[in-house]
Amino acid sequence: MATSEKLYDIIIIGCGPAGIAAALELQKYQPTPSFLILEARNRVGGRTYTDTHTFATDEPIDLGARWIHHYRPENPLSIHHTPSDKDRFNYQFFNDATTTAHFDYDGTSWSEASMNEAEKIVEEFYAHIKQYDSTKEDISMFDAIRDKYEKIQDEKVRRLVDMNLAFVEHYEASNLSELSTKSFEKSDNDIQPCDLTLPIGLGSFIERIVERNHLPVQLNTIVTHINILIDKNSSICISTQDQQHYMCKYVLITIPLGCLKKHGIHFTPALPD
Ligand SMILES: Cc1cc2nc3c(=O)[nH]c(=O)nc-3n(C[C@H](O)[C@H](O)[C@H](O)COP(=O)(O)OP(=O)(O)OC[C@H]3O[C@@H](n4cnc5c(N)ncnc54)[C@H](O)[C@@H]3O)c2cc1C
Known part of the structure; x- marks a missing residue:
């Protein structure tokens, strides 16, 4: 059991798109608050993940999110994106017969x-x-x-x-x-819809945002408890499955609602119903 010496201003739990977006916002402040992202898995990106190894092909396969919906200059992801000839824009999300073959259940292709x-x-x-x-x-x-x-x-x-x-x-x-x-x-x-898929896959794109912005992420860290210690200047103690403890002034939880509903993290005092 070990308690980190450092008192972070903010700890973000979860390094999916929401946790990453929150961290990028924090970096805009001067002076930048001290913060750390704790992520349960051995990778960043959450439900965005590009599989580049299962199939013997150069084509990356996004197992989760694939599209940047409503791609346009105002889209916050556009500042992280370097345009490429291989970008594929789809203005018609529902039915693009030119790029996707559609078959009936008996195998005949649709006219x-x-x-x-x-x-x-x-x-x-x-x-x-x-x-x-x-x-x-x-x-x-x-x-x-x-x-x-x-x-x-x-x-x-x-x-x-x-x-x-x-x-x-x-x-x-x-x-x-x-x-x-x-x-x-x-x-x-x-x-108007205008959806974009990237040649490297959305998961890899999100991963690069984390790398390029040097976001401080600690992987393989499953948060199990959040304890608000009223007697210690109201700092918050975050405990993990591997018995580590992290102290912070604020905690920002970005884990999926489903994980919260399953009580993956125990709160002291308990969250209101
Ligand atoms: C199959 C699929 C296709 C999709 N397609 C698209 C698409 O094309 N375009 C689009 O915009 N969106 C798409 N989405 C939705 C998109 O993936 C999600 O909206 C987005 O990932 C949500 O981000 P998030 O950060 O809120 O949650 P998540 O991505 O789920 O990230 C949460 C993170 O919290 C971590 N975590 C959970 N519990 C703990 C814990 N106790 N301690 C520490 N860390 C923890 C998880 O490991 C995860 O990394 C798709 C989703 C799926 C599943």
């Missing part, structure tokens, strides 16, 4: 005409959803398009429409029957 027909139907659905009268009671996105959806006669086209709609479901992590019609696309403020 461009069917793809276009389905895309047109889905665009009409979205237009209809966006026109929903905001003074009315909210309904699910599926209820908003149900009548039109049920009128699709061609089974193949319906499957393609389903595939298109599934992109919204995976993007929003919910079923259409549970998504709000009134809130559709409000979170993105109606800005």
Whole structure:
């Protein structure tokens, strides 16, 4: 058991994009507060990770996040990105037949005409959803398009429409029957999509941001307890699975909500319900 001598101004827990963004913000202050990032895994990036070794290919495989959504100069990641000829911009997130082959479940590839027909139907659905009268009671996105959806006669086209709609479901992590019609696309403020994938993979890109900015990260450090010691000038004691203790004035927790719900970290005093 060892307690670090140093009293950090801030300790950030978790070195995924949120922890990294917080650290970059702290570096902007003069004088820069003393801080340290504690990361459970043996790598940075959290749910962004580029696998460069599993497949015998130069193509990096992003196992987690891959896209920089809404890429434009105002995007905070743009200052870290050096443009390359291999950057791939996708202005049409839902259906890009030119770069992605799509197959039906029996292995036959979809004709461009069917793809276009389905895309047109889905665009009409979205237009209809966006026109929903905001003074009315909210309904699910599926209820908003149900009548039109049920009128699709061609089974193949319906499957393609389903595939298109599934992109919204995976993007929003919910079923259409549970998504709000009134809130559709409000979170993105109606800005035109322009998504970017990078030749090195998003995980490697995030890793480079950490390296280039010399962020102080301690890997393989699973935080288990956070103890606010009221009798020691209210400093905070952070304990780890390998029985180390770190002292700080403030702690910034960026671990996923799911980990907090599983009580991966014990708080003293306990967090309110
Ligand atoms: C398959 C998939 C695809 C995705 N695609 C995209 C995409 O294309 N574009 C996009 O913008 N987003 C995408 N996302 C979402 C994106 O990955 C997340 O929004 C982002 O990683 C969240 O960052 P975070 O820092 O909040 O959490 P995380 O990335 O989860 O980072 C949290 C960190 O906390 C660490 N941690 C947890 N518990 C402890 C502990 N007790 N002690 C110390 N450290 C701890 C974890 O190891 C992790 O490194 C995708 C996610 C997944 C899973």
